[in-house]
Amino acid sequence: MASARATKIDRLAGLAVRSPDDQDPDGAGPDSGLSLAASAWRRLRRNPVFIVGAVVIGLFLILAVLAPLIAPHDPGLRLLEDQVSRARNEIPPAQPGHPMGGDQFGRDFFSRMLLGSQQTLMVAVLATVIGLGGGLVLGTLAGAFGGWVDTLVMRIVDVMLSIPSLLLAVSIGALFSQQTQFTVILAVAIVQIPIFARLLRGTMLGVRESDHVLAARALGVKGRSIVFRHILPNSLGPVIVQSTLVLAIAILDAAALSFLGLGAADDATPEWGQMLGNAQDFFDSQPHLAIWPAACIVVVALGFTLVGESMREALDPRQRR
Amino acid sequence: MGMALLEVRDLAVSFRRKGEEPTAAVDGISFDVHPGQTVGLVGESGCGKSVTSLAIMGLLPQRGNQVTGSVRFEGTELLGLSQKAMDERRGRDLGMVFQDPLSSLNPVIPVGLQVAEVLQRHRGRSRKEAMAESAELLDRVGIPDPTRRIDEYPHQLSGGMRQRALIAIALACRPRLLIADEPTTALDVTIQAQILKLLSEMVTGTDTALIMITHDLGVVAGLCDEVNVMYGGRIVERAKRHELFAEPRHPYTAGLLASIPRLDAPRGEKLVPIRGSVADNIPWTHACAFAPRCPNALDRCVEVTPELVDDRGGMLRCHNPVEPALRAGAEEVRA
Numbered sequence: 001m002a003s004a005r006a007t008k009i010d011r012l013a014g015l016a017v018r019s020p021d022d023q024d025p026d027g028a029g030p031d032s033g034l035s036l037a038a039s040a041w042r043r044l045r046r047n048p049v050f051i052v053g054a055v056v057i058g059l060f061l062i063l064a065v066l067a068p069l070i071a072p073h074d075p076g077l078r079l080l081e082d083q084v085s086r087a088r089n090e091i092p093p094a095q096p097g098h099p100m101g102g103d104q105f106g107r108d109f110f111s112r113m114l115l116g117s118q119q120t121l122m123v124a125v126l127a128t129v130i131g132l133g134g135g136l137v138l139g140t141l142a143g144a145f146g147g148w149v150d151t152l153v154m155r156i157v158d159v160m161l162s163i164p165s166l167l168l169a170v171s172i173g174a175l176f177s178q179q180t181q182f183t184v185i186l187a188v189a190i191v192q193i194p195i196f197a198r199l200l201r202g203t204m205l206g207v208r209e210s211d212h213v214l215a216a217r218a219l220g221v222k223g224r225s226i227v228f229r230h231i232l233p234n235s236l237g238p239v240i241v242q243s244t245l246v247l248a249i250a251i252l253d254a255a256a257l258s259f260l261g262l263g264a265a266d267d268a269t270p271e272w273g274q275m276l277g278n279a280q281d282f283f284d285s286q287p288h289l290a291i292w293p294a295a296c297i298v299v300v301a302l303g304f305t306l307v308g309e310s311m312r313e314a315l316d317p318r319q320r321r
Numbered sequence: 322m323g324m325a326l327l328e329v330r331d332l333a334v335s336f337r338r339k340g341e342e343p344t345a346a347v348d349g350i351s352f353d354v355h356p357g358q359t360v361g362l363v364g365e366s367g368c369g370k371s372v373t374s375l376a377i378m379g380l381l382p383q384r385g386n387q388v389t390g391s392v393r394f395e396g397t398e399l400l401g402l403s404q405k406a407m408d409e410r411r412g413r414d415l416g417m418v419f420q421d422p423l424s425s426l427n428p429v430i431p432v433g434l435q436v437a438e439v440l441q442r443h444r445g446r447s448r449k450e451a452m453a454e455s456a457e458l459l460d461r462v463g464i465p466d467p468t469r470r471i472d473e474y475p476h477q478l479s480g481g482m483r484q485r486a487l488i489a490i491a492l493a494c495r496p497r498l499l500i501a502d503e504p505t506t507a508l509d510v511t512i513q514a515q516i517l518k519l520l521s522e523m524v525t526g527t528d529t530a531l532i533m534i535t536h537d538l539g540v541v542a543g544l545c546d547e548v549n550v551m552y553g554g555r556i557v558e559r560a561k562r563h564e565l566f567a568e569p570r571h572p573y574t575a576g577l578l579a580s581i582p583r584l585d586a587p588r589g590e591k592l593v594p595i596r597g598s599v600a601d602n603i604p605w606t607h608a609c610a611f612a613p614r615c616p617n618a619l620d621r622c623v624e625v626t627p628e629l630v631d632d633r634g635g636m637l638r639c640h641n642p643v644e645p646a647l648r649a650g651a652e653e654v655r656a
Binding site: 210211212214215216217218219220221222223225229230233234 | 378380407408409410411412413416417419421424425426427428429430438439442443487490491
């Protein structure tokens with residue numbers, strides 16, 4: 001019983017680090033416990049914007065999970081190498097067994113597109129989780145302690161925010177001697193940390209002055225409990241929304257880094273941004289090599305943005321009834 | 322009467338702002354609260370009632386204000402205590418009920434857990450024991466079906482039930498002193514009566530003392546043993562409940578009483594407001610702060626500060642108090 005309640009709180013706190021479409025179905029009933037999340041979920045279910053976004057993300061998730069099973073070929077094998085002629089700008093066309101033909105190295109393009117979804121989503125989710133984690137720590141420090149800790153953290157945040165985000169990501173990515181998928185994730189995540197930190201700190205400062213925090217202090221509740229039970233859970237709403245929007249930004253940033261050649265050096269594991277980058281030499285003769293990955297990036301990012309925007313609407317306290 | 326549970330002496334709170342003169346919100350007030358007694362602090366908005374209660378609880382912001390004087394609780398000086406030492410007392414010895422029950426409850430935690438939190442904190446109960454006890458407490462404050470309610474969130478309760486839950490939380494550890502800061506202001510009139518009845522039930526028969534902060538003289542009439550009327554940060558009149566209502570001495574008290582609509586007054590009779598507003602206050606330094614609004618004001622009232630002196634069993638701060646006969650005469654004129 002008690003643990004069930006504890007899980008409820010944990011679940012609420014944990015909402016922030018989840019992708020939006022694995023919302024717990026039992027939080028959906030009109031009278032079930034979750035106050036803010038439940039009422040938001042009720043409004044979300046009826047919002048066509050959210051449904052479109054969730055369906056898009058859902059489809060890509062399914063694709064990513066099933067990719068190794070569906071993909072007809074190993075994406076790293078140069079099966080059609082004999083049809084490639086760089087001199088004559090020839091690239092294997094669509095043919096039986098290879099519905100989209102091959103890329104400039106003769107690898108099966110369809111399989112690479114499918115498996116690319118895995119990398120792209122993984123980068124997005126991991127970068128968001130790391131960024132969120134870092135932002136939560138810094139934001140909580142600043143919001144809970146105030147004073148010089150707050151000043152110090154916020155000045156660091158200001159410095160990071162004063163650098164254009166992509167430029168910052170490129171600089172961080174370039175710091176590593178060897179670029180891997182992990183360095184991309186880290187670069188994209190670090191750029192997001194100050195955004196989360198500032199957002200959380202702002203909401204926490206507001207919640208800290210609220211009546212129920214004063215009431216909790218009047219009960220002698222210890223500082224630690226006040227921060228983690230009374231202030232933080234009430235400050236997570238905007239951060240949750242931001243994290244869904246950051247998923248979209250992370251996909252775009254990661255694609256940009258890969259495009260600029262700061263992605264994984266080993267291109268046996270395909271990634272859409274990298275595929276897009278490789279395709280630029282052939283864009284005039286073989287536009288489909290660029291169009292497919294670009295379209296996928298745009299659509300997934302759009303899906304996350306739609307979900308994020310609709311969640312922001314649903315969680316907006318001014319719109320609660 | 323024995324030793325007082327709470328002795329407030331010359332409590333003064335002033336708020337400082339850069340480049341400005343400090344503003345005195347509370348300007349040297351003294352009163353005692355004895356075990357089991359209910360003491361009212363009455364006055365209109367801005368007279369320093371809430372600041373007084375926050376100062377007693379040690380809940381004023383740490384910066385930007387200056388608190389002087391003395392607040393002794395069971396012989397211990399509270400004003401000098403560290404925040405940590407105060408945390409041990411708040412919730413255990415000193416409880417507080419706030420004005421707006423919805424915003425005073427944490428919206429993301431079930432009500433039962435919020436009651437249990439205090440018990441875990443001060444009574445060292447395990448989560449399980451505390452939850453069982455919180456169901457009992459909710460039952461005692463008259464929340465129906467408490468075993469179901471403990472799992473509900475504040476927004477699922479009605480306004481009256483929320484205030485009941487807050488009272489349960491404040492009384493969970495059986496504090497010796499409960500401060501209720503306008504506990505009925507945000508509630509319907511019918512619910513107000515229930516909450517007042519509940520408060521008096523919870524307090525009478527125990528040693529718990531109650532400080533009732535309100536602007537509503539009806540609340541005072543129903544509940545308080547002794548009433549302190551505050552104006553401009555100072556106490557202007559102190560009297561037992563019956564004396565205060567039968568024979569208000571300070572023109573401000575008389576004005577407050579006259580401005581209550583009465584059922585037995587003839588239809589069409591106009592309400593008698595106190596003229597002016599708190600903004601017309603003048604500082605206490607060389608005058609009576611109420612003088613600009615006072616119907617009884619003399620020249621002396623804007624030249625000499627009246628002192629709080631004994632008066633007919635109570636205390637009074639006025640140069641020209643209302644005489645019972647005068648008041649009766651005034652009423653005749655009105656009729």
